[in-house]
Amino acid sequence: MAKTDSVKESIWRSMGLSDEEYQMIQDLLGREPNYVELGMFSVMWSEHCSYKNSRAVLKGLPTSGPQVLQGPGENAGIVDVGDGLAVAFKIESHNHPSAVEPYEGAATGVGGIIRDIFTMGARPIASLNSLWLGDLQSNKSRMLFDGIVSGISGYGNAVGVPTVGGQTVFHQSYENNPLVNAMCVGVMRQDEIKRSAASGVGNSVMLIGSTTGRDGIHGATFASADLTEEAVEKKSAVQVGDPFREKLLLEACLELVARGCVLGIQDMGAAGLTCSSCEMAARGNVGMVIDIDKVPRREDGMTPYEVMLSESQERMLLVPVPGKEDEVKNVLEKWDLLAEEIGKVTDDGFITLLEGGEIVAQVPAKALAENAPLYHRESVRPNYLDEVALYDVGALEAPKDLGGALLQLLGSPNLASKKWVYRQYDQQVGAGTVVGPGSDAAVVRLPGTSRGIALTCDCNSRYCYVNPRLGAAHAVAEAARNLACTGARPLAATNCQNYGNPYKPEVFWQFKEGIEGMAEACIALNTPITGGNVSFYNEDGEMAIRPTPVVGMVGVIDDVEDCVAMGFSQEGDVIVLLGTTRDEIGASEYLATVHGVEAGQVPELDLDVERRLCELLLAAADRGITRSAHDLSDGGLGVALAECCIAGSCGARVRLEANIAPDRFLFSESAGRAIISVDESDLGALLDLADEMGVAAKAIGEVGGESLDITCVESACVPVQGDDRRAQEAEVVIALPVAKLAQVYEEAIPCAMER
């Protein structure tokens, strides 16, 4: 029998459990839990591990499709990419740790997600990250930014997984709650997929990798509360990473998979040995007995409680194929790592912990892993929404100098080049990076094939703030558009839901709406969600972050030789604007940067148009007529044209016929648009194709020269075709050398950081 040291209510409360939850635990056990058991429940029932406040809502996301080999519920999702190959991918947050200890927090975020991928039997081939920070003018934000980027660089580079893309966004709501969402992608043969269920009564349970120390105890609980000053004092809850051991563990695990030693395997992340043991047992409908004394420690005098809750990094729990225990030990020994048999699989469904031969805890695995409470939180539409929606953008006066406005946008931290960030990441290790950071999407070749995958992370949290539902749908649409621009077919998505405190009805409403919007878009674009995570409590007691549902998406391209670049490349190519431009500057980057307003209506989103645009981009790429393609999003047409010029070191002459004011036409963020360039001889074919697909398409200029020259005529006075007056009446709205655009674009972030 378990020791039943009686526990005082202050104890469970300090571990983050409510009185009702404590009662539930007593009911499940039929007795009071002891201290160790209570600790195990508290971490497993934390929001971070149990999703108790989000599970019910998350059920609304589409998770299946013929391309999905593994949906949510495992360490990572898996999709079929053809040729017998599979791609495992997932995005996960490491927000709270990064807020208090930016280097280690971000580093272990990268380590955790890489482990999730090789746990499935896949070799990690690419990382991305979505970073959200406060205003760059603030010292604190710059310190966090610098530390987070260094942490990602320090860990990811050393493990040898290239960081190929992502996003970095600045807004004051992230000042005290920066977001670090790390995504990793790996590849394997479909017959090598490994899962985490324990099986085979009597089989060994082995702990492999590193020793266990006191770091990260209660990390999961820490991540499941507001980040108040008091919480920041819990700094010891941040783990310390060792990328060198991770690299060894990666190679060792893949060698175990190749040798056929693995029956079930699970990485140890949040809630360490507690989480991995009870989840493996619950998934396999078995139990496990674990001898705490056999867990290799890095510190003396650790209690069973500390051993079970430690979040020491670079560890795995493994159920080997029976009889292969020695082979496992040999492989781990080769890689200078530990492999210890710490227990056995049992048939009783309990996680039983022994110390000195005595039972120190005994809990049904499913009670920990599956019986966590499920809450339907109250949701209330926040009042601020009316205020922002009512803002009249029509009354705004256009800036006199549109060229100046364009430069202001290109030099704003959100739109400026992020080279300062990704120059610190090894983008090429693995020798598969065909398109690295700084494009619509990254493209990575699958080893040993000509096939590639395209990857992107997207979210516009200003949209999500103004309209949580539509904003989340936009994130999915933008991700799909980004992939299609490179010539890759969108396959599936992963998501990281970053919100404030779910006990606040307004926050929960944002979350619910966001999930519904994301679900609609994923269904319409046939990109099911295969996994991800939820990060609540991103607030410091005063300010919550803006709703930030980040979408990570994977697409496939049959031959990387066919992938399409973003920059203009050939003098004389015709530039074609795809999609319809409306007067939609609400919640835009232009409105925020040039007018200092974050309000208005989010652009409309017609998912059918998005789908057709993607099909058109794919068809054009497939026929080999696309010379360049770039998605229109933040900053609209003006910024997109400038980016194409900068990326290709090439100018463009553009003539717009606008039925709206030039500033609106240039900076509207209407969805469902892209600009592509084609050889003049292919223009007819492209326009026919667009017509066939039902996508508006219009030639707006040509590539050439050393500057971006844009003229505009308002369509009310557009003369009939062939009329000579046309050129005379066109107003020059922008005439800027590409070198100037590039300078403003490239220098903004280094200037802010290296001053």
Added chain:
Amino acid sequence: MKFGVIVFPGSNCDRDCRNAIEAVGFDAEFIWHRDTSVAGYDCLVLPGGYSYGDYLRPGAIARFSPVMDSVVEYARDGRPVIGICNGFQILLEAGLLPGAMQRNVGTRFICDRVRVRIESTRTPFTSGCREGDVLTLPIAHADGNYYADPQTLAELEERGQVVFRYCNELGDATPEANPNGSLNNIAGVSNEAGNVVGMMPHPERACEAILGGTDGRRIFESVAEWVRGGVRVGQDG
């Protein structure tokens, strides 16, 4: 032509080197750092990465790996050895090459594409190039700031042991073209005999056009041609 790529714990460009060498058309095999023989290989490659986590100093622990004794012997025998990035750092720590690495100026990791000028063609790895040729190659390192004391540096220059220098598109070794603060823009050096070369840029990442360039092939092609010619360095090859 068979290359041996040495795998240390924490090497992470080992597979890339093997794949690149195969893509260029030669054979490559891994040599585990605990092996004590390097017999049967025509050239040894110490790949990039973070051997032993770069703990203490990059390369400082790897030089004690069991395989290193036979690497030293192989090098003393005049046979071709190249260290790339972390491999260069290991060769420095092992004393097979002169000088040392410091943290990059600015202290940050730098991943970029740079130009290097060929300064010496008497090494097996540059024998197929011409002096003054400019190659475009990727770099990815935090500790690539090459240092040597003034006397050593003068000797290196005098004896033609500087193999690669960071330069601009015109081939000029300007301060702006120096990414990491290396003395005299040095991107790679050789030993006195010329058969042991260390370089910070990654030729193995520039062997296929689809990955952004093919200038790296010349390094592997040069040494293969050199081996085929049966030359031993030290006899003014």
